[in-house]
Amino acid sequence: MDTLRGKVAIVGAADTEVGKVPGLSSTELCIEAALRALDDAGMSKDEVDGLVTCNSMAEPHMYQAEVLAEYLQIFPRYCISASAGGGTTYSSLFHAANAIAAGVCETVLICLADSLRSGLSRDQAMQMQSSTGHREFEIPYGPTVPAYYALIARAHMDTYGTTPEQFAAVAVHARRHAARNPAAQMRDLISIDDVLNSRMIADPLHLLDCSLVSDGGAAVILTSASRAKNFRHHPVYLLGAGEGHSHEHISQAHDLTTSAAADSGRRAFHMAGLGPADIDVAGIYDCFTPVVLIELEDLGFCAKGEAGSFVAAGETALEGSLPMNTHGGLLSHCHPGHPGAIFALTEAVTQLRHAAGERQVGEAEIALVHAQGGIMSSHSTLILGRERD
Amino acid sequence: MTANTEKFLPHPTPVSRVYWDACRKHQLLIQHCGNCGQYQFYPRSFCTGCMAREPAWEQASGFGTVTTWTVVRRPVAEAYAADVPYVIALIKLDEGPVMMSQVNGCDADEVRSGLRVEVAFAAWSEQVTVPVFKPAGPAP
Numbered sequence: 001m002d003t004l005r006g007k008v009a010i011v012g013a014a015d016t017e018v019g020k021v022p023g024l025s026s027t028e029l030c031i032e033a034a035l036r037a038l039d040d041a042g043m044s045k046d047e048v049d050g051l052v053t054c055n056s057m058a059e060p061h062m063y064q065a066e067v068l069a070e071y072l073q074i075f076p077r078y079c080i081s082a083s084a085g086g087g088t089t090y091s092s093l094f095h096a097a098n099a100i101a102a103g104v105c106e107t108v109l110i111c112l113a114d115s116l117r118s119g120l121s122r123d124q125a126m127q128m129q130s131s132t133g134h135r136e137f138e139i140p141y142g143p144t145v146p147a148y149y150a151l152i153a154r155a156h157m158d159t160y161g162t163t164p165e166q167f168a169a170v171a172v173h174a175r176r177h178a179a180r181n182p183a184a185q186m187r188d189l190i191s192i193d194d195v196l197n198s199r200m201i202a203d204p205l206h207l208l209d210c211s212l213v214s215d216g217g218a219a220v221i222l223t224s225a226s227r228a229k230n231f232r233h234h235p236v237y238l239l240g241a242g243e244g245h246s247h248e249h250i251s252q253a254h255d256l257t258t259s260a261a262a263d264s265g266r267r268a269f270h271m272a273g274l275g276p277a278d279i280d281v282a283g284i285y286d287c288f289t290p291v292v293l294i295e296l297e298d299l300g301f302c303a304k305g306e307a308g309s310f311v312a313a314g315e316t317a318l319e320g321s322l323p324m325n326t327h328g329g330l331l332s333h334c335h336p337g338h339p340g341a342i343f344a345l346t347e348a349v350t351q352l353r354h355a356a357g358e359r360q361v362g363e364a365e366i367a368l369v370h371a372q373g374g375i376m377s378s379h380s381t382l383i384l385g386r387e388r389d
Numbered sequence: 390m391t392a393n394t395e396k397f398l399p400h401p402t403p404v405s406r407v408y409w410d411a412c413r414k415h416q417l418l419i420q421h422c423g424n425c426g427q428y429q430f431y432p433r434s435f436c437t438g439c440m441a442r443e444p445a446w447e448q449a450s451g452f453g454t455v456t457t458w459t460v461v462r463r464p465v466a467e468a469y470a471a472d473v474p475y476v477i478a479l480i481k482l483d484e485g486p487v488m489m490s491q492v493n494g495c496d497a498d499e500v501r502s503g504l505r506v507e508v509a510f511a512a513w514s515e516q517v518t519v520p521v522f523k524p525a526g527p528a529p
Contacts, residue, residue: 126466129466134431135397136405140396140513140519141491141521142472144464147477150459154458199462201463202459202477205459256479
């Protein structure tokens with residue numbers, strides 16, 4: 001069967017500064033990311049004929065992608081603003097890859113940024129808090145975003161005996177990785193006790209079970225495999241991609257402890273002709289610690305109910321069997337909202353280029369990144385390889 | 390700028406208006422398809438089981454079971470600050486559908502998955518009464 005496998009490659013990737021970046025608006029962060037990725041590829045902006053971005057909360061435009069194209073003075077033939085929450089990066093890359101494979105365009109710039117820490121007015125911050133959930137049947141009861149995820153965490157504890165200490169281990173390992181990443185927003189090491197003693201936000205989630213609020217952006221440049229060797233760095237090929245969509249509102253989820261990551265992962269592995277044992281390094285969406293455990297299980301890295309002990313045993317540490325979120329993740333590197341997952345992608349590219357320095361995972365050949373948007377709603381998985389075949 | 394002292398009140402749609410009107414009369418209505426028998430919540434313009442239009446409304450027993458829960462300790466907005474800590478739970482109604490609500494009428498520490506609850510009603514404004522839940526009394 002003719003699939004996308006090996007048809008496109010990432011030839012440019014770069015992050016802006018992240019954390020607190022008050023000097024740049026959300027739009028300017030996006031432009032900065034684009035310029036850095038073009039520079040990384042050694043490419044002129046005039047070679048770009050496709051543009052994808054996400055909606056911005058701090059600086060929303062009706063036509064987000066057109067604003068960027070105009071600012072850059074590029075005139076693409078493929079130009080969209082995508083919105084799938086935290087899953088936006090990978091699902092839009094999947095769409096862009098299909099567009100390239102179909103001959104719609106040749107080289108797509110995917111750039112995402114937001115300014116949640118410095119750029120939100122008080123009203124915008126309030127709006128952001130209260131805009132998640134069903135307007136009639138959830139939001140009136142006063143749930144917070146951590147509360148939605150706490151419902152999932154509690155269900156996993158009730159079903160599998162997962163413990164708060166196991167959730168905390170996810171945050172502890174993320175911080176250990178961030179400590180090796182000079183770009184990360186939070187680099188001071190933390191312990192399990194630090195997590196458990198941090199303020200309870202929504203039982204069983206403590207402050208340190210929750211990801212950061214950040215400014216920042218990143219961009220990647222995707223082109224056809226036939227052009228991929230014309231650029232500065234070793235290309236990183238797309239070997240597999242898949243999505244899964246199960247609900248929007250958590251009260252409508254048919255299953256709280258098994259997510260549509262099972263579908264997106266199965267589809268991505270099928271396209272790649274690979275399985276969990278083939279993955280050398282992973283980026284697993286970590287907006288809240290319990291999410292990581294469910295995704296690890298649903299992607300097939302361990303059996304249902306076993307991810308807590310898998311992480312607590314150090315399997316996802318740099319020296320473990322599945323080094324995960326080696327940049328520090330949303331928990332410790334940065335989390336600017338919709339763009340969040342792009343940093344795990346740029347990290348995967350860095351790892352597959354063997355350029356991650358102190359946090360390099362050996363001679364990594366295959367990477368998997370997975371993200372979800374909504375409340376475990378919209379799942380997307382990418383499998384990337386250093387070689388095309 | 391006015392302080393945000395009002396909770397996030399629902400704005401009924403043409404489909405949900407029947408539900409919210411009934412809440413003001415302390416009745417919990419759910420949809421029950423006359424064609425295939427499926428119960429569903431939230432209200433929709435059609436039955437997701439068989440695609441029949443305009444499923445019928447039926448008064449629910451008002452009893453259900455907590456399937457998962459959390460205690461919100463940091464309120465979502467000022468209007469909820471006086472309620473902290475408050476319990477947000479998913480409740481599986483005895484008829485089958487699941488709804489989100491608050492569990493009141495007991496200490497937050499007493500809420501557990503599996504807790505039997507029954508509906509109560511809280512008037513949040515002259516126009517809006519919302520269904521909340523409390524631990525179920527002894528079986529009649």
